[in-house]
Structure formats: structure tokens, C-alpha cells
Amino acid sequence: MPELLYLDTARLGLMSPRACRASVDFARFAGEYGATLYLTDFLRDGFTSLPSGIRDRYSGLEDWLGVSSLRQSLRALSNAKCDSNVLVASRAASLMKLAARLLVRPCHNILVTDLSWPAYDRILRRAANNRGYKVTKLRVRRRILKRHLTADELTDNIATQFVRDGCDGLFLPLVDNLGVRLPVRRIVERLRNEAELRFVVLDAAQAYNHVPLNLASNYCDFVIAGCHKWLRAFTPMGVGFFGHPATADYIRDSTQRWMRQGAIDEPLMRFVDELDGGACQRFGETVSLSPLLTSNAAVIDALRNRESIEVTTDNERVLTSMADSLGWRVLTPSNDLRSRIVLLQSPHESDRLASPETIRRRFLNRSIALSAYTCGIVRVSLPSRPFSVDDCAALQSALASTA
Amino acid sequence: MDATETTHSEHSSKPLLVSAGLAGLTIAVWAAAPTSFLLGYLCLLVSALIGLVMKTWLEVRARPQQPPLLELLLRLASDPELATLHASLADALKDVSSRTDPTFRKLALSRLNSIVADCALLAKGQVAFTSTESWRVVYEELLRSPGLHLYRSVAYVESAHYWQDGPGQQSTQLNLELHDEGTIRIERTAIIADHLWPASDLFPVDPLHSWLDQQHRYGIWLRLIRESALENDPELLCDFGIYGTRAVGMQTADPAGRTIRFLLDFNFAKIQEAETVWNRLAVYATSYRDLLDQQH
Numbered sequence: 013m014p015e016l017l018y019l020d021t022a023r024l025g026l027m028s029p030r031a032c033r034a035s036v037d038f039a040r041f042a043g044e045y046g047a048t049l050y051l052t053d054f055l056r057d058g059f060t061s062l063p064s065g066i067r068d069r070y071s072g073l074e075d076w077l078g079v080s081s082l083r084q085s086l087r088a089l090s091n092a093k094c095d096s097n098v099l100v101a102s103r104a105a106s107l108m109k110l111a112a113r114l115l116v117r118p119c120h121n122i123l124v125t126d127l128s129w130p131a132y133d134r135i136l137r138r139a140a141n142n143r144g145y146k147v148t149k150l151r152v153r154r155r156i157l158k159r160h161l162t163a164d165e166l167t168d169n170i171a172t173q174f175v176r177d178g179c180d181g182l183f184l185p186l187v188d189n190l191g192v193r194l195p196v197r198r199i200v201e202r203l204r205n206e207a208e209l210r211f212v213v214l215d216a217a218q219a220y221n222h223v224p225l226n227l228a229s230n231y232c233d234f235v236i237a238g239c240h241k242w243l244r245a246f247t248p249m250g251v252g253f254f255g256h257p258a259t260a261d262y263i264r265d266s267t268q269r270w271m272r273q274g275a276i277d278e279p280l281m282r283f284v285d286e287l288d289g290g291a292c293q294r295f296g297e298t299v300s301l302s303p304l305l306t307s308n309a310a311v312i313d314a315l316r317n318r319e320s321i322e323v324t325t326d327n328e329r330v331l332t333s334m335a336d337s338l339g340w341r342v343l344t345p346s347n348d349l350r351s352r353i354v355l356l357q358s359p360h361e362s363d364r365l366a367s368p369e370t371i372r373r374r375f376l377n378r379s380i381a382l383s384a385y386t387c388g389i390v391r392v393s394l395p396s397r398p399f400s401v402d403d404c405a406a407l408q409s410a411l412a413s414t415a
Numbered sequence: 416m417d418a419t420e421t422t423h424s425e426h427s428s429k430p431l432l433v434s435a436g437l438a439g440l441t442i443a444v445w446a447a448a449p450t451s452f453l454l455g456y457l458c459l460l461v462s463a464l465i466g467l468v469m470k471t472w473l474e475v476r477a478r479p480q481q482p483p484l485l486e487l488l489l490r491l492a493s494d495p496e497l498a499t500l501h502a503s504l505a506d507a508l509k510d511v512s513s514r515t516d517p518t519f520r521k522l523a524l525s526r527l528n529s530i531v532a533d534c535a536l537l538a539k540g541q542v543a544f545t546s547t548e549s550w551r552v553v554y555e556e557l558l559r560s561p562g563l564h565l566y567r568s569v570a571y572v573e574s575a576h577y578w579q580d581g582p583g584q585q586s587t588q589l590n591l592e593l594h595d596e597g598t599i600r601i602e603r604t605a606i607i608a609d610h611l612w613p614a615s616d617l618f619p620v621d622p623l624h625s626w627l628d629q630q631h632r633y634g635i636w637l638r639l640i641r642e643s644a645l646e647n648d649p650e651l652l653c654d655f656g657i658y659g660t661r662a663v664g665m666q667t668a669d670p671a672g673r674t675i676r677f678l679l680d681f682n683f684a685k686i687q688e689a690e691t692v693w694n695r696l697a698v699y700a701t702s703y704r705d706l707l708d709q710q711h
Binding site: 113114116117118120144145208210257258259261262265266269 | 564565594595597600628631632633634635636702704705707708710
């Protein structure tokens with residue numbers, strides 16, 4: 013059976029080698045030692061706290077050096093300042109709920125676009141509707157993909173709408189699920205010059221370890237990311253970053269207060285804080301620990317194997333020219349809004365009528381994993397290694413076939 | 416029985432006497448006269464009745480207005496709470512008027528004049544609290560009232576101890592609690608006397624700075640203005656709060672920051688005026704967030 017060409021990272025990334033080892037060895041450890049004090053020591057102080065006999069048997073856990081080290085690695089990967097804060101949660105949606113609460117306190121009208129992930133959009137609207145705040149939605153996706161709106165034009169559109177509707181809060185994805193990479197920093201700087209921008213939340217679920225976040229430049233207040241896509245931890249874990257000097261105290265104090273009050277119910281966040289602070293709650297909830305270890309291992313893999321932008325560009329060129337020659341329509345935004353996600357639409361009527369699952373299965377039969385949508389559209393997440401001859405042959409064959 | 420009651424009794428019995436007389440006459444005609452005469456007689460009576468009703472109706476319509484007292488009583492009758500108060504007040508006034516001691520009357524008239532002045536203020540939709548912190552009870556009631564989502568406050572701070580005494584701290588705590596739980600959104604503009612915020616300093620002096628920082632940490636949006644920035648617009652130097660679109664509260668404080676007078680105004684025109692001032696102040700203001708940005 014030919015090797016699988018995995019092009020579905022935007023949905024769920026292939027588990028990274030270290031994450032895989034950590035996951036397997038932690039499962040073995042759990043089977044043999046359960047919740048003994050060895051586990052407590054290991055989680056709090058890291059791999060070196062284990063007796064040498066155990067260390068030798070579970071070398072896949074060697075990357076775990078404690079919560080501080082995990083936070084440091086997550087920070088390093090996002091290019092955040094060393095004093096910035098990192099929150100860890102069992103679900104990114106929990107962090108979105110926190111972000112929505114943070115947004116609606118100082119802001120009364122929050123600008124979003126139709127590029128937002130619908131579930132996050134709903135969380136924000138629910139938070140806003142409960143309190144009589146407003147969420148203003150700007151529709152840009154169609155113009156980006158069909159009319160090739162440039163980054164400057166997109167910035168103009170967002171700034172115009174923001175000022176005209178008297179908005180004061182902003183929620184944007186850094187990269188949307190269809191691969192549009194927003195010029196967020198430019199947008200935020202523009203809005204700060206032209207209006208009273210009070211709080212900015214960014215969704216980096218599709219951006220973390222995909223595009224540089226450059227959080228050190230403090231262009232936003234709160235960033236939500238996940239570990240199961242481009243970071244390739246496979247097990248979902250939410251990560252929140254904040255460190256803007258103007259809002260860090262507000263976020264830190266409010267988060268702690270809401271956790272105490274129970275308004276934010278996030279067991280992993282609580283557990284990690286306890287591990288980090290040394291305090292232990294007697295009647296705390298039991299949490300899944302595996303995401304901590306796999307995410308930690310995946311971050312180390314990511315930091316050691318920084319991906320080359322040239323490879324991505326070459327892969328994109330190969331894929332789009334191949335698709336083009338076979339009649340597929342390449343639904344890419346303008347150059348300055350592109351990411352490692354490419355959308356292609358089949359020229360065949362039968363494909364356009366076929367279900368997404370049928371199309372996915374057709375590609376899988378040729379050892380290619382990708383996402384498919386209605387109307388014969390497929391989403392390709394470009395790999396970090398160059399396409400091989402076999403990859404190209406498989407792609408050629410899959411694109412040439414009809415449903 | 417006095418003369419007024421006798422006249423009233425006479426007036427009320429007249430229609431009965433006329434009715435009885437006409438009825439007697441009708442029976443006599445029915446007994447003595449032929450049917451055609453009786454029919455003509457009845458037609459005459461009905462015509463007269465219609466004429467009288469029309470005359471009365473036109474008279475009522477032609478009258479420009481009901482007597483003021485009658486109108487007042489009718490209006491109050493539709494508001495049971497006020498009707499009860501009115502009855503109590505009328506009874507009390509009647510008792511006051513029955514006393515003849517000149518000193519008592521002088522004192523009573525003076526007090527009653529003061530009550531009338533208060534009532535006149537209430538009639539204008541205003542409630543005043545003088546030399547008391549009891550306004551904070553109403554303040555809390557307003558902030559907690561259903562339907563209020565936005566509270567905009569302008570604090571004219573001439574003392575570093577502004578809202579630092581017991582009642583002030585309680586009000587601050589109430590602000591933080593309501594904003595934090597998302598019941599209302601609070602925005603505050605602080606006009607700060609220059610000696611409390613020297614031009615060379617990024618932040619105002621403590622404990623004022625701490626008071627502001629605490630609010631910022633709860634997500635309250637803060638704007639700051641140096642008093643000297645408003646020297647060309649002295650009418651903007653004021654201390655007030657806008658409670659949604661329901662009321663405006665204007666506070667006058669002594670140099671130590673204690674309330675001398677608090678006037679609550681429920682007139683929409685006043686709310687609009689306050690919003691205009693709020694917007695004009697925004698032109699001169701710097702957000703607390705920007706100051707924190709400059710710190711780093």
C-alpha cells in the first residue's frame with residue numbers, strides 16, 4: 013500500500029513523532045503506575061523526578077519538564093515576550109468563552125467578519141446578546157476568494173466599517189478555515205489610529221505553527237490557539253496568550269476572579285495553575301493529562317524543525333499548476349492573503365453534485381487525505397516537506413479522476 | 416346642618432319633584448282625556464326631554480375646561496398611591512388650619528413652603544439630596560434596576576480622596592460588582608485637578624491612581640482629562656452620571672470629596688444634554704489604556 017499523503021492538517025494534523033512517543037509511553041505508564049506519587053512528582057517536577065529505573069522504561073516522557081517549561085515552549089513558538097502569559101485549557105472553546113467575556117466588558121460593539129469559525133461566532137454572540145451589546149458582522153469572504161481583494165483593500169473595508177458603525181472591539185481569525193491569512197497587525201494599527209479600539213481578540217486555531225504569530229509586538233490583547241491542527245499534537249488542547257501591557261492585568265485578574273467564582277469552569281486550566289503554583293485543591297475535578305504531554309512534545313518537535321517557507325511556495329506552485337492543467341479552479345485569495353491552505357474546485361459536474369464524503373473517499377483511495385466540501389471543493393493543507401514524485405503522481409491521478 | 420348642605424339637598428330634590436308632578440299630570444290626562452290627546456301630550460314630553468338633553472350636552476361641551484380642583488381629583492383618583500398621599504396631606508392641612516397659635520402658624524407655613532418647593536422639584540422630575548450620602552441608596556437601586564445596561568460616569572476629582580470614604584468605597588465596589596457580573600457596562604471619565612495629576616507624571620497621584628487602576632482591572636473603560644485642558648470650556652467641569660436613558664445624577668462635592676448636593680433628574684432633555692457633555696469631554700480625554708501603553 014502506498015504511503016499516505018496527508019493534506020488535512022487544517023482539520024487535524026498528523027501526530028508529531030515526539031507526541032506519538034509521549035502518548036504511547038504515558039498510556040503504558042498509566043497502565044503500570046496509575047496515580048501514584050510518581051505521577052504527581054512527574055507532572056509537577058518533570059521527567060527527571062522519576063527514579064532512573066522508570067525513566068529508562070518510559071523514555072518517551074523525557075520531554076516533560078513541568079508546566080513552566082511547557083509554557084515557555086508555547087511562548088517561544090508564538091514569538092511572544094518571555095513575560096507574557098500563557099493559559100492552557102482542555103478546549104479552545106473554553107478560552108473563546110473567556111475571550112468573549114473579556115471582550116464585552118469594555119466594548120459595546122464588536123466587529124467580526126464572516127471568516128470567523130461559526131462556533132466561536134456563536135459564543136461571542138451569546139455573550140453579547142445576554143448583555144445587550146452589539147456584534148457587527150462584515151462579509152468579506154466572497155470578495156476575497158472571488159474578486160481577489162488585496163490586503164490593503166481588506167484593511168480599508170474593515171476600517172471603514174469599524175469607524176462607520178462606531179465599533180470598539182475586534183475579533184478576527186489570523187488564518188480562516190479556508191486559508192485566508194488576514195493582515196491582522198496592519199488592520200489593528202489602522203484601527204488604533206482611526207478609532208477607539210478597546211480590545212482585540214484573535215483566533216489562531218489555524219495559525220499556530222502555520223504562520224508566524226509575532227506576539228512580541230503586542231498588536232493584540234488575547235490570542236486563542238489550539239494544539240491539534242498545525243502543531244500536530246493530535247489531542248485537542250486550547251492555549252491562550254496575553255501580554256499586552258495595557259490589558260494584561262485586566263485579563264489576569266478577571267480570569268482568576270471568574271475561576272474563583274465558577275463563571276469560568278475549566279478543570280485543566282485550574283489543574284495547571286495548581287501544578288505551577290504548588291497549591292492543590294482537595295476536591296478538584298479529574299482531568300485528562302495526555303494533552304499536556306502530547307502538546308509539550310509536539311511543541312518541541314515544532315521548535316526543532318522550523319518549517320521552510322520556500323518549500324511551501326514550491327508545493328503550492330506544483331499543486332496549483334497541476335490542478336489548473338486538469339481544469340480545476342484554484343480558489344486562492346490574492347498573494348498577500350495566502351496561507352498554506354489551498355482550495356480547489358472540480359470542473360466536473362458529477363463532483364459538484366457528489367457528497368463531500370464521496371470526494372474525500374475518492375482521494376483516500378489514491379492515498380491522499382484532505383477535506384472536501386459541497387460543490388466539488390477540496391481543501392488542501394500543504395505539507396512542510398516538498399512533494400515527491402510519487403506524491404505528484406497520486407495527486408495527478410486523484411485530480412484527473414471523476415466521481 | 417349648615418347652609419351649604421341645605422342648598423345641596425334642595426338642588427338634588429328638585430328633579431324628583433318635577434318628575435313626580437309630570438307623572439301625576441300624565442295619570443290625570445290618561446284618566447280624563449281621549450287617547451289622541453294623550454298621545455300628543457306624550458310626544459310633547461319626549462320632545463321637551465330631547466331638547467333639554469341637547470341643551471345640557473352643548474353647555475358641557477361649550478365649557479372650556481373642568482374646574483381645576485375636579486380635574487386634579489379625577490387625575491389623582493387614577494393613581495391610588497398618590498390619592499392616598501393627597502388625602503393624608505389634605506387631612507393634615509385641615510388640622511394645621513384648625514390651630515390658631517400665631518407662632519405655630521408661622522413655623523408651619525415656613526415648613527409647608529419648603530415642602531411645596533420640594534414638591535415643585537419632584538413635579539419637574541428632579542430629586543435633590545442635600546448634605547447627605549443617602550443618595551447612594553437610590554444610586555444603587557438605579558444601577559440594579561432591570562433594563563439598565565449602560566452607566567456613564569463623569570467624576571470631577573479635586574481631592575485624592577475622591578470616593579475613598581466608606582460610602583464612596585461601597586459605591587466603587589458596587590460598580591465593580593455590577594460591571595464584572597455583566598449586569599451593566601460602566602464607562603467613566605475622570606476630570607482630574609492638575610495638582611493631583613502633574614503634567615510631568617504619567618498617572619495621577621495615589622490613592623486616586625489605585626482607585627482608577629482597580630476599575631481598569633475589572634474592565635471598566637476609563638478616560639482621563641487634566642482639569643487645565645478644559646480651561647476654555649469651564650462648563651464641562653462637572654460631576655455627573657448618566658443611567659442609561661432614564662436619569663442623570665449631578666453631584667456637588669466639597670474639597671474633601673464629600674457630597675454636598677446630589678440632584679437626580681429624570682427628564683430626557685437633561686439626559687441628552689448630559690450625553691452632549693459626555694461626547695464633548697471625549698475630545699479632551701486620554702484613555703487609561705493609552706497611558707498604560709505609554710508606560711512600557
